[in-house]
Amino acid sequence: MQISQADALAIVSSESFQQQIIGPMIDEFVRRLSRPGADGKAYRAFIQDWLYFERPMLDRFIGERFNVQFEGPALSIDGAEFPLGGFILRELEWVRIDPVEAFELRSELRKAVDEAVIDWIGGRPMKFLPATVEKPFPDRAAADAETAQIIRDFLGSTGKTEGVG
Template sequence: MSILSLINAALQKHGWLIASLPIDEEDRAAQLIKLLVEDNADGRARRHTLQPWLWYERPVRERFDGQGCCLTVEGPIYRSRDGTGYPLGSQLRTEFGWLDLTPEETNELADEVRSAIDLTLLRWFTRPDMAERQLPSRQSRDRYFDDNVARNLILSATPLTASMEQDAHAN
């Protein structure tokens, strides 16, 4: 049985199907499928993250989700004679409706959004209280330890609810 058949079998269990897959991408696709079909919180989070990409008819190249707006850049990317890459367009969704943008408008808006993201993230990164936490490279995660630390930080930053207080008194 080919890897594509195995992948399709796994996807069909979840109502998904891949029609074709380049041979040089089979291993990477198989790893992705394993992660997507995990029956745990990580697998559910990955499937939830992927779901918006399945709403669109064209491949989604980028998504910029705000609190009230979303820009979805559609691909593939086509090169102009001068070498500039243009997506097929984009869709901007707000609480007021949808706006289809041309390839040129999409490039302009996506560049503006990326610049705003960079500015915000760099402002956080360069804050004095973040200096001692900065590292030269990405650190690997020890999921068991790091997830528990994250849960404890979330609990310490969250006010107790009535049911949490009852649980605390019961123990």
């Protein structure tokens, strides 16, 4: 049986589905956040910003100079999702932006992401597949070592990315 994307989204966003996954999700979050070593540190760093504000974070965009966060839950009006506000971080200072400013900036950032990805893909042959939960690596340590070698090869003997000053 195949299910349409719209039906799948309706099921996942339904109140009954959301209530059923609370316990297993919390258990999995705790398990991952409690991991020792680099994995646990990465999980904790990824959600650390969630603890700064009262409202939940909808989106986060991190650039080289700025970190922008949008607050939720979003207010849906006529098919548009409006964040309840947001913050822009520069170094160790924040500025709050109101819901209209947040909506406008979020829209611009989403367009910029799409444009950057389209430019980056360029003529690369890529095949997009249905999104499913990723299966564990047969040998995670070997997969991580292979990925680390790809990065080292990219950096070459100079230790710097090619073409980057």
